[in-house]
Amino acid sequence: MVGSRTRRRYSRAAVRATMRANRSGNTKPDRMMAAALSSLGFAVVRNAEADVVVRALGLAVFVHGCFWHGCPEHWRPPATNRAYWVDKVRKTRRRDKTAREALQSKGWTVIETWEHDVVANAHSVALAAVRKTRE
Numbered sequence: 001m002v003g004s005r006t007r008r009r010y011s012r013a014a015v016r017a018t019m020r021a022n023r024s025g026n027t028k029p030d031r032m033m034a035a036a037l038s039s040l041g042f043a044v045v046r047n048a049e050a051d052v053v054v055r056a057l058g059l060a061v062f063v064h065g066c067f068w069h070g071c072p073e074h075w076r077p078p079a080t081n082r083a084y085w086v087d088k089v090r091k092t093r094r095r096d097k098t099a100r101e102a103l104q105s106k107g108w109t110v111i112e113t114w115e116h117d118v119v120a121n122a123h124s125v126a127l128a129a130v131r132k133t134r135e
């Protein structure tokens with residue numbers, strides 16, 4: 001239900017502004033994620049095997065845009081061309097799954113995170129990602 005998640009610390013306006021500002025390949029959440037991992041002392045590569053990569057850890061992070069990847073909290077199909085957008089997001093998610101599985105089969109630890117989580121707290125997403133490589 002729209003507007004029911006008041007426990008979130010970021011504002012919907014902030015999330016929408018970030019989503020609007022995003023451009024493929026060089027998005028603000030990508031940069032935030034890279035900066036957070038970098039601040040933990042890791043050498044970070046962007047736009048390689050995934051949006052953000054730490055080769056030393058075999059860590060591949062995908063920061064999924066809430067709009068393009070169909071975030072369950074923020075995505076609503078536009079009223080115009082609804083079927084087109086539903087199908088487009090479904091295909092994007094299928095590609096996400098294929099990419100994830102391909103990397104996992106090569107031994108990468110793959111983290112998929114939503115841009116809204118990165119915008120809210122990139123540091124904690126980075127910590128969780130690093131922890132996951134040590135499981």
Ligand SMILES: [Zn+2]
Pocket residue numbers: 066071072073074075114115116117
């Ligand atoms: Zn979202």
